[in-house]
Amino acid sequence: MDKEFLSQIDQVCELISNTEKLDDEILICECFCVNVADIREACKSQGTFDLMIMQENFGLGQGCQGCLKRINTWVNKIF
Numbered sequence: 001m002d003k004e005f006l007s008q009i010d011q012v013c014e015l016i017s018n019t020e021k022l023d024d025e026i027l028i029c030e031c032f033c034v035n036v037a038d039i040r041e042a043c044k045s046q047g048t049f050d051l052m053i054m055q056e057n058f059g060l061g062q063g064c065q066g067c068l069k070r071i072n073t074w075v076n077k078i079f
Ligand code: FES
Pocket: 028, 029, 030, 031, 032, 060, 061, 062, 063, 064, 065, 066, 067, 068
């Protein structure tokens, strides 16, 4: 493995382990233009991310599914 590849792995690990909350305007699902604020508002009564609510109300994850493939990088940074 080269240094560049190892550096990229370190950056990904840092992103995953960082639990700092995301700003409201960060786009989570590009296909359906769902941002962090949308998730916080829709799921606030649960106090946690609820995929059923987000799919029913916003279609999150029902396009390319890229947002769901990287869910581990953002789901713990919403609430
Ligand atoms: S980014 Fe969410 S379905 Fe494509």
